[in-house]
Amino acid sequence: MNTGRLEQVQQFIRYFVSAVSSTSLYSPGHRHVLRQCDEAFASLLGTFAKRDEIILMVIENELIFDTVPLDRSMYISRFIQFFVTKGIEHLKISRTVEVAELRLLIEALAGQGQDLSEVRTMRHISLKRLARQEEFCNQGGSEESGLSLEEIAVRERGVFREIQDSIGKNETFCMDGVEEIVFSCILAFRKEPVLFPYLSPLLALDTYTFTHSTNVCALNLSQAMMLGIQGRLLHDIGIAGFLHDIGKLFVPREILAKPEALSEAEREIVSRHPIQGAHYLLETPGVPKLAVVCAFEHHMRYDGAGYPVPAGTWQQNVCSQMTAISDFFDALRTKRAYRGPVSHDKVAALLADGAGTRFNPELTRSFLGIMKQYRAADASSSVPQESSSNRNHLASEQHCAAGAVLA
Ligand SMILES: [Fe+2]
Ligand SMILES: [Fe+2]
Numbered sequence: 001m002n003t004g005r006l007e008q009v010q011q012f013i014r015y016f017v018s019a020v021s022s023t024s025l026y027s028p029g030h031r032h033v034l035r036q037c038d039e040a041f042a043s044l045l046g047t048f049a050k051r052d053e054i055i056l057m058v059i060e061n062e063l064i065f066d067t068v069p070l071d072r073s074m075y076i077s078r079f080i081q082f083f084v085t086k087g088i089e090h091l092k093i094s095r096t097v098e099v100a101e102l103r104l105l106i107e108a109l110a111g112q113g114q115d116l117s118e119v120r121t122m123r124h125i126s127l128k129r130l131a132r133q134e135e136f137c138n139q140g141g142s143e144e145s146g147l148s149l150e151e152i153a154v155r156e157r158g159v160f161r162e163i164q165d166s167i168g169k170n171e172t173f174c175m176d177g178v179e180e181i182v183f184s185c186i187l188a189f190r191k192e193p194v195l196f197p198y199l200s201p202l203l204a205l206d207t208y209t210f211t212h213s214t215n216v217c218a219l220n221l222s223q224a225m226m227l228g229i230q231g232r233l234l235h236d237i238g239i240a241g242f243l244h245d246i247g248k249l250f251v252p253r254e255i256l257a258k259p260e261a262l263s264e265a266e267r268e269i270v271s272r273h274p275i276q277g278a279h280y281l282l283e284t285p286g287v288p289k290l291a292v293v294c295a296f297e298h299h300m301r302y303d304g305a306g307y308p309v310p311a312g313t314w315q316q317n318v319c320s321q322m323t324a325i326s327d328f329f330d331a332l333r334t335k336r337a338y339r340g341p342v343s344h345d346k347v348a349a350l351l352a353d354g355a356g357t358r359f360n361p362e363l364t365r366s367f368l369g370i371m372k373q374y375r376a377a378d379a380s381s382s383v384p385q386e387s388s389s390n391r392n393h394l395a396s397e398q399h400c401a402a403g404a405v406l407a
Protein backbone atom coordinates (compact mmCIF):
# COMPACT_ATOMS: atom_id res chain seq x y z
CA MET A 1 0.00 0.00 0.00
CA ASN A 2 1.35 3.44 -0.79
CA THR A 3 2.46 5.69 2.07
CA GLY A 4 0.19 8.51 0.95
CA ARG A 5 -2.92 6.39 1.46
CA LEU A 6 -1.75 5.25 4.90
CA GLU A 7 -1.18 8.86 5.90
CA GLN A 8 -4.66 9.74 4.66
CA VAL A 9 -6.17 7.03 6.85
CA GLN A 10 -4.17 8.15 9.86
CA GLN A 11 -5.31 11.72 9.28
CA PHE A 12 -8.93 10.55 9.02
CA ILE A 13 -8.55 8.68 12.31
CA ARG A 14 -7.18 11.79 14.03
CA TYR A 15 -10.13 13.90 12.91
CA PHE A 16 -12.57 11.12 13.64
CA VAL A 17 -11.29 10.51 17.18
CA SER A 18 -11.32 14.26 17.87
CA ALA A 19 -14.93 14.47 16.63
CA VAL A 20 -16.05 11.54 18.83
CA SER A 21 -14.30 13.05 21.87
CA SER A 22 -15.86 16.48 21.26
CA THR A 23 -19.32 14.96 20.73
CA SER A 24 -19.12 13.32 24.14
CA LEU A 25 -18.27 16.70 25.69
CA TYR A 26 -20.60 19.01 23.74
CA SER A 27 -23.96 18.50 22.08
CA PRO A 28 -23.90 16.86 18.61
CA GLY A 29 -25.14 20.15 17.07
CA HIS A 30 -22.36 22.30 18.61
CA ARG A 31 -20.49 24.22 15.89
CA HIS A 32 -17.14 22.89 17.13
CA VAL A 33 -18.42 19.32 16.77
CA LEU A 34 -19.96 20.00 13.36
CA ARG A 35 -16.68 21.44 12.10
CA GLN A 36 -14.74 18.39 13.30
CA CYS A 37 -17.26 16.06 11.70
CA ASP A 38 -16.86 17.93 8.41
CA GLU A 39 -13.07 17.70 8.68
CA ALA A 40 -13.31 13.98 9.41
CA PHE A 41 -15.62 13.54 6.41
CA ALA A 42 -13.31 15.46 4.06
CA SER A 43 -10.30 13.39 5.11
CA LEU A 44 -12.37 10.18 4.87
CA LEU A 45 -13.11 10.90 1.20
CA GLY A 46 -9.37 11.16 0.62
CA THR A 47 -8.81 7.61 1.90
CA PHE A 48 -10.78 5.90 -0.86
CA ALA A 49 -8.32 6.73 -3.65
CA LYS A 50 -9.74 4.59 -6.48
CA ARG A 51 -11.48 2.10 -4.20
CA ASP A 52 -15.21 1.74 -3.58
CA GLU A 53 -14.89 1.11 0.15
CA ILE A 54 -12.52 1.08 3.09
CA ILE A 55 -12.45 -1.55 5.80
CA LEU A 56 -10.99 -1.11 9.28
CA MET A 57 -10.76 -4.08 11.64
CA VAL A 58 -9.76 -4.39 15.27
CA ILE A 59 -7.93 -7.67 15.75
CA GLU A 60 -6.16 -8.54 18.98
CA ASN A 61 -5.85 -4.90 19.95
CA GLU A 62 -4.44 -3.81 16.62
CA LEU A 63 -6.14 -1.67 14.01
CA ILE A 64 -5.89 -3.22 10.57
CA PHE A 65 -6.45 -1.24 7.41
CA ASP A 66 -6.48 -3.25 4.17
CA THR A 67 -4.53 -6.08 5.88
CA VAL A 68 -1.87 -3.62 7.18
CA PRO A 69 -1.62 -3.05 10.97
CA LEU A 70 -1.45 0.70 11.63
CA ASP A 71 1.37 2.03 13.81
CA ARG A 72 0.23 2.79 17.34
CA SER A 73 -0.40 6.40 18.25
CA MET A 74 -2.59 8.10 20.84
CA TYR A 75 -5.34 8.47 18.22
CA ILE A 76 -5.16 4.86 17.03
CA SER A 77 -5.35 3.67 20.66
CA ARG A 78 -8.41 5.83 21.27
CA PHE A 79 -10.02 4.61 18.04
CA ILE A 80 -9.52 0.98 19.11
CA GLN A 81 -10.91 1.81 22.55
CA PHE A 82 -14.11 3.31 21.07
CA PHE A 83 -14.70 0.21 18.98
CA VAL A 84 -13.84 -2.33 21.67
CA THR A 85 -16.15 -0.55 24.12
CA LYS A 86 -19.04 -0.96 21.67
CA GLY A 87 -18.06 -4.51 20.73
CA ILE A 88 -17.27 -3.59 17.11
CA GLU A 89 -14.48 -5.35 15.26
CA HIS A 90 -15.20 -4.56 11.64
CA LEU A 91 -16.13 -1.24 10.05
CA LYS A 92 -16.84 -0.86 6.35
CA ILE A 93 -17.52 2.51 4.74
CA SER A 94 -18.54 2.87 1.08
CA ARG A 95 -17.28 5.66 -1.13
CA THR A 96 -20.84 6.97 -1.48
CA VAL A 97 -21.10 7.59 2.27
CA GLU A 98 -22.89 10.78 3.27
CA VAL A 99 -21.74 13.24 5.90
CA ALA A 100 -24.96 12.65 7.87
CA GLU A 101 -24.09 8.95 8.14
CA LEU A 102 -20.60 9.70 9.45
CA ARG A 103 -22.11 12.11 12.01
CA LEU A 104 -24.49 9.39 13.14
CA LEU A 105 -21.61 6.95 13.58
CA ILE A 106 -19.67 9.55 15.56
CA GLU A 107 -22.68 10.22 17.79
CA ALA A 108 -23.25 6.50 18.36
CA LEU A 109 -19.63 5.99 19.40
CA ALA A 110 -19.71 9.04 21.66
CA GLY A 111 -22.90 7.92 23.42
CA GLN A 112 -23.23 5.77 26.48
CA GLY A 113 -24.54 2.24 26.12
CA GLN A 114 -24.33 -0.20 23.25
CA ASP A 115 -27.25 0.82 21.09
CA LEU A 116 -26.03 0.89 17.50
CA SER A 117 -29.39 0.14 15.91
CA GLU A 118 -29.53 3.41 13.96
CA VAL A 119 -26.05 2.91 12.56
CA ARG A 120 -26.93 -0.63 11.55
CA THR A 121 -29.64 0.62 9.18
CA MET A 122 -27.30 2.91 7.26
CA ARG A 123 -26.70 2.16 3.61
CA HIS A 124 -23.04 3.09 3.34
CA ILE A 125 -21.60 2.15 6.72
CA SER A 126 -21.69 -1.34 8.18
CA LEU A 127 -20.47 -2.66 11.50
CA LYS A 128 -19.80 -6.24 12.48
CA ARG A 129 -18.81 -8.26 15.48
CA LEU A 130 -16.75 -10.93 13.77
CA ALA A 131 -15.64 -12.97 16.72
CA ARG A 132 -19.04 -13.08 18.40
CA GLN A 133 -20.78 -13.98 15.18
CA GLU A 134 -18.39 -16.85 14.65
CA GLU A 135 -18.88 -17.88 18.26
CA PHE A 136 -22.63 -17.79 17.76
CA CYS A 137 -22.44 -19.96 14.68
CA ASN A 138 -20.27 -22.49 16.46
CA GLN A 139 -22.02 -22.61 19.79
CA GLY A 140 -25.59 -21.73 18.98
CA GLY A 141 -26.27 -18.66 21.11
CA SER A 142 -25.28 -15.18 22.23
CA GLU A 143 -26.69 -12.12 23.91
CA GLU A 144 -26.75 -10.02 20.72
CA SER A 145 -30.02 -8.55 19.61
CA GLY A 146 -29.59 -8.46 15.82
CA LEU A 147 -31.78 -6.32 13.57
CA SER A 148 -35.46 -5.77 14.22
CA LEU A 149 -38.03 -6.78 11.57
CA GLU A 150 -38.23 -3.24 10.28
CA GLU A 151 -34.43 -2.96 10.14
CA ILE A 152 -34.21 -6.24 8.24
CA ALA A 153 -36.66 -4.91 5.64
CA VAL A 154 -34.56 -1.73 5.22
CA ARG A 155 -31.33 -3.72 5.09
CA GLU A 156 -32.77 -6.14 2.56
CA ARG A 157 -33.64 -3.32 0.17
CA GLY A 158 -30.09 -1.94 0.56
CA VAL A 159 -28.56 -5.37 -0.05
CA PHE A 160 -30.49 -5.85 -3.28
CA ARG A 161 -29.59 -2.38 -4.48
CA GLU A 162 -25.93 -3.23 -3.84
CA ILE A 163 -26.16 -6.58 -5.61
CA GLN A 164 -28.00 -5.04 -8.57
CA ASP A 165 -25.32 -2.33 -8.84
CA SER A 166 -22.56 -4.94 -8.66
CA ILE A 167 -24.16 -7.02 -11.41
CA GLY A 168 -24.54 -3.86 -13.53
CA LYS A 169 -20.80 -3.21 -13.14
CA ASN A 170 -19.93 -6.85 -13.73
CA GLU A 171 -18.56 -7.16 -10.20
CA THR A 172 -19.15 -9.46 -7.25
CA PHE A 173 -20.91 -8.14 -4.14
CA CYS A 174 -19.98 -7.99 -0.46
CA MET A 175 -21.70 -10.57 1.75
CA ASP A 176 -21.82 -8.42 4.91
CA GLY A 177 -25.45 -7.32 4.48
CA VAL A 178 -26.67 -10.86 3.71
CA GLU A 179 -24.77 -12.23 6.71
CA GLU A 180 -26.32 -9.62 8.97
CA ILE A 181 -29.87 -10.41 7.84
CA VAL A 182 -29.43 -14.17 8.25
CA PHE A 183 -27.73 -13.69 11.60
CA SER A 184 -30.63 -11.50 12.80
CA CYS A 185 -33.22 -14.05 11.66
CA ILE A 186 -31.41 -16.82 13.55
CA LEU A 187 -31.27 -14.68 16.70
CA ALA A 188 -34.98 -13.88 16.42
CA PHE A 189 -35.87 -17.58 16.12
CA ARG A 190 -33.70 -18.40 19.12
CA LYS A 191 -35.43 -15.77 21.23
CA GLU A 192 -38.91 -16.92 20.18
CA PRO A 193 -38.72 -20.67 20.19
CA VAL A 194 -42.49 -20.84 19.79
CA LEU A 195 -42.28 -20.90 16.03
CA PHE A 196 -42.47 -18.61 13.12
CA PRO A 197 -42.42 -15.14 14.59
CA TYR A 198 -40.85 -14.22 11.30
CA LEU A 199 -43.68 -15.63 9.27
CA SER A 200 -46.25 -13.20 10.61
CA PRO A 201 -45.04 -10.63 8.08
CA LEU A 202 -46.13 -13.05 5.38
CA LEU A 203 -49.67 -12.42 6.45
CA ALA A 204 -49.20 -8.70 6.77
CA LEU A 205 -47.25 -7.62 3.75
CA ASP A 206 -48.70 -4.15 3.95
CA THR A 207 -47.03 -3.65 7.32
CA TYR A 208 -43.67 -5.16 6.51
CA THR A 209 -42.34 -5.11 3.03
CA PHE A 210 -40.55 -8.40 3.34
CA THR A 211 -39.66 -9.90 0.06
CA HIS A 212 -39.25 -13.38 -1.19
CA SER A 213 -35.56 -13.66 -0.19
CA THR A 214 -36.01 -12.98 3.51
CA ASN A 215 -39.16 -15.09 3.60
CA VAL A 216 -37.43 -18.10 2.05
CA CYS A 217 -34.43 -17.56 4.32
CA ALA A 218 -36.70 -17.53 7.41
CA LEU A 219 -38.66 -20.56 6.20
CA ASN A 220 -35.45 -22.48 5.56
CA LEU A 221 -34.16 -21.62 9.04
CA SER A 222 -37.42 -22.74 10.54
CA GLN A 223 -37.28 -26.08 8.74
CA ALA A 224 -33.64 -26.63 9.66
CA MET A 225 -34.18 -25.76 13.33
CA MET A 226 -37.13 -28.16 13.44
CA LEU A 227 -34.68 -30.87 12.38
CA GLY A 228 -32.23 -29.85 15.13
CA ILE A 229 -29.67 -28.32 12.78
CA GLN A 230 -27.42 -25.71 14.41
CA GLY A 231 -24.18 -23.81 13.95
CA ARG A 232 -22.46 -23.25 10.64
CA LEU A 233 -24.81 -25.53 8.69
CA LEU A 234 -27.86 -23.62 9.96
CA HIS A 235 -26.24 -20.36 8.92
CA ASP A 236 -25.41 -21.71 5.44
CA ILE A 237 -28.97 -23.01 4.94
CA GLY A 238 -30.29 -19.51 5.78
CA ILE A 239 -27.83 -17.88 3.36
CA ALA A 240 -28.82 -20.39 0.68
CA GLY A 241 -32.49 -19.49 1.14
CA PHE A 242 -31.76 -15.77 0.95
CA LEU A 243 -29.69 -16.07 -2.24
CA HIS A 244 -31.56 -18.87 -4.04
CA ASP A 245 -33.15 -16.57 -6.66
CA ILE A 246 -30.18 -14.25 -7.16
CA GLY A 247 -30.13 -15.35 -10.81
CA LYS A 248 -33.43 -13.49 -11.35
CA LEU A 249 -31.45 -10.26 -11.20
CA PHE A 250 -30.12 -11.29 -14.62
CA VAL A 251 -33.64 -11.61 -16.05
CA PRO A 252 -35.07 -8.44 -17.66
CA ARG A 253 -37.43 -6.72 -15.25
CA GLU A 254 -40.21 -6.43 -17.82
CA ILE A 255 -40.35 -10.22 -18.07
CA LEU A 256 -40.46 -10.75 -14.30
CA ALA A 257 -43.13 -8.07 -13.87
CA LYS A 258 -45.29 -9.20 -16.78
CA PRO A 259 -48.80 -9.88 -15.46
CA GLU A 260 -49.85 -12.04 -18.43
CA ALA A 261 -48.63 -15.53 -19.23
CA LEU A 262 -45.06 -15.66 -20.53
CA SER A 263 -44.23 -16.65 -24.08
CA GLU A 264 -42.14 -19.73 -24.72
CA ALA A 265 -39.04 -17.56 -25.33
CA GLU A 266 -39.62 -15.62 -22.10
CA ARG A 267 -40.04 -18.83 -20.12
CA GLU A 268 -36.75 -20.02 -21.53
CA ILE A 269 -35.04 -16.82 -20.31
CA VAL A 270 -36.54 -17.15 -16.81
CA SER A 271 -35.60 -20.81 -16.62
CA ARG A 272 -31.91 -19.88 -16.94
CA HIS A 273 -31.90 -18.08 -13.58
CA PRO A 274 -30.70 -21.10 -11.52
CA ILE A 275 -27.62 -21.50 -13.72
CA GLN A 276 -26.91 -17.77 -13.89
CA GLY A 277 -27.34 -17.43 -10.13
CA ALA A 278 -25.03 -20.36 -9.37
CA HIS A 279 -22.34 -18.99 -11.70
CA TYR A 280 -22.50 -15.56 -10.09
CA LEU A 281 -22.42 -16.90 -6.53
CA LEU A 282 -19.51 -19.19 -7.37
CA GLU A 283 -17.44 -16.12 -8.20
CA THR A 284 -18.49 -14.17 -5.10
CA PRO A 285 -16.10 -14.32 -2.11
CA GLY A 286 -17.61 -15.50 1.17
CA VAL A 287 -20.64 -17.31 -0.33
CA PRO A 288 -21.02 -20.80 1.18
CA LYS A 289 -20.82 -23.59 -1.42
CA LEU A 290 -24.22 -24.79 -0.21
CA ALA A 291 -25.76 -21.53 -1.47
CA VAL A 292 -24.22 -22.08 -4.90
CA VAL A 293 -25.63 -25.62 -5.03
CA CYS A 294 -29.02 -24.44 -3.83
CA ALA A 295 -29.24 -21.62 -6.40
CA PHE A 296 -28.56 -24.23 -9.08
CA GLU A 297 -30.95 -26.92 -7.76
CA HIS A 298 -33.92 -25.11 -6.23
CA HIS A 299 -36.22 -25.78 -9.22
CA MET A 300 -35.25 -29.44 -9.46
CA ARG A 301 -37.78 -31.89 -8.07
CA TYR A 302 -37.47 -34.80 -5.69
CA ASP A 303 -38.51 -37.23 -8.45
CA GLY A 304 -35.70 -36.08 -10.75
CA ALA A 305 -37.83 -33.79 -12.93
CA GLY A 306 -37.66 -29.98 -12.88
CA TYR A 307 -34.90 -27.78 -14.21
CA PRO A 308 -32.06 -27.48 -15.01
CA VAL A 309 -32.45 -31.08 -16.21
CA PRO A 310 -30.12 -33.05 -13.95
CA ALA A 311 -27.68 -35.70 -15.12
CA GLY A 312 -28.79 -39.31 -14.57
CA THR A 313 -27.15 -39.88 -11.20
CA TRP A 314 -27.66 -36.38 -9.86
CA GLN A 315 -28.78 -36.29 -6.21
CA GLN A 316 -30.51 -33.05 -5.19
CA ASN A 317 -29.07 -31.61 -1.96
CA VAL A 318 -31.36 -31.64 1.10
CA CYS A 319 -30.92 -27.87 1.48
CA SER A 320 -32.21 -27.42 -2.07
CA GLN A 321 -35.14 -29.68 -1.22
CA MET A 322 -35.92 -27.52 1.83
CA THR A 323 -35.66 -24.40 -0.33
CA ALA A 324 -38.06 -25.87 -2.91
CA ILE A 325 -40.67 -26.22 -0.13
CA SER A 326 -40.01 -22.74 1.30
CA ASP A 327 -40.12 -21.28 -2.20
CA PHE A 328 -43.44 -22.97 -3.01
CA PHE A 329 -45.01 -21.91 0.29
CA ASP A 330 -43.91 -18.30 -0.07
CA ALA A 331 -44.97 -18.04 -3.71
CA LEU A 332 -48.50 -19.14 -2.85
CA ARG A 333 -48.84 -17.25 0.42
CA THR A 334 -47.71 -13.96 -1.13
CA LYS A 335 -50.20 -11.66 -2.79
CA ARG A 336 -49.93 -11.38 -6.54
CA ALA A 337 -51.38 -8.70 -8.80
CA TYR A 338 -54.01 -11.15 -10.03
CA ARG A 339 -54.83 -12.96 -6.74
CA GLY A 340 -54.67 -12.73 -2.99
CA PRO A 341 -52.63 -15.08 -0.79
CA VAL A 342 -53.70 -18.71 -1.13
CA SER A 343 -55.16 -20.06 2.11
CA HIS A 344 -53.04 -22.11 4.52
CA ASP A 345 -55.31 -25.12 4.06
CA LYS A 346 -54.95 -25.02 0.30
CA VAL A 347 -51.15 -24.63 0.49
CA ALA A 348 -50.97 -27.51 2.97
CA ALA A 349 -53.07 -29.70 0.62
CA LEU A 350 -50.87 -28.82 -2.38
CA LEU A 351 -47.70 -29.56 -0.40
CA ALA A 352 -49.09 -32.90 0.78
CA ASP A 353 -50.06 -33.66 -2.81
CA GLY A 354 -46.49 -33.04 -3.99
CA ALA A 355 -44.81 -35.12 -1.25
CA GLY A 356 -42.75 -37.87 -2.86
CA THR A 357 -42.94 -36.39 -6.36
CA ARG A 358 -42.19 -32.68 -6.33
CA PHE A 359 -40.98 -32.53 -2.71
CA ASN A 360 -38.95 -34.68 -0.33
CA PRO A 361 -41.69 -36.50 1.66
CA GLU A 362 -39.89 -36.35 5.02
CA LEU A 363 -39.21 -32.64 4.72
CA THR A 364 -42.79 -32.04 3.58
CA ARG A 365 -44.13 -33.86 6.64
CA SER A 366 -41.90 -31.79 8.89
CA PHE A 367 -42.98 -28.56 7.19
CA LEU A 368 -46.67 -29.45 7.48
CA GLY A 369 -46.00 -30.03 11.19
CA ILE A 370 -44.55 -26.54 11.48
CA MET A 371 -47.56 -25.07 9.68
CA LYS A 372 -49.91 -26.95 12.00
CA GLN A 373 -48.19 -25.66 15.12
CA TYR A 374 -48.15 -22.15 13.71
CA ARG A 375 -51.86 -22.32 12.97
CA ALA A 376 -52.54 -23.53 16.52
CA ALA A 377 -50.45 -20.71 18.00
CA ASP A 378 -52.07 -18.17 15.71
CA ALA A 379 -55.62 -19.49 16.00
CA SER A 380 -56.95 -16.17 17.19
CA SER A 381 -55.91 -14.32 14.04
CA SER A 382 -58.10 -14.46 10.94
CA VAL A 383 -56.78 -16.34 7.96
CA PRO A 384 -57.58 -14.86 4.58
CA GLN A 385 -60.02 -16.99 2.62
CA GLU A 386 -59.29 -17.92 -0.91
CA SER A 387 -61.54 -16.47 -3.61
CA SER A 388 -62.90 -18.42 -6.57
CA SER A 389 -60.78 -16.32 -8.97
CA ASN A 390 -57.78 -17.38 -6.87
CA ARG A 391 -58.62 -20.98 -7.49
CA ASN A 392 -58.61 -20.43 -11.25
CA HIS A 393 -55.28 -18.56 -11.20
CA LEU A 394 -53.77 -21.15 -8.89
CA ALA A 395 -54.74 -23.93 -11.28
CA SER A 396 -52.99 -22.17 -14.15
CA GLU A 397 -49.89 -21.41 -11.99
CA GLN A 398 -49.66 -25.03 -10.99
CA HIS A 399 -49.69 -26.18 -14.58
CA CYS A 400 -47.30 -23.63 -16.02
CA ALA A 401 -44.25 -25.27 -17.52
CA ALA A 402 -41.89 -26.31 -14.71
CA GLY A 403 -43.39 -23.69 -12.41
CA ALA A 404 -41.00 -21.12 -13.86
CA VAL A 405 -43.04 -18.08 -13.00
CA LEU A 406 -44.14 -19.32 -9.61
CA ALA A 407 -41.00 -18.65 -7.69
FE1 LIG B 1 -36.23 -19.52 -8.57
FE1 LIG C 1 -37.81 -18.33 -5.40
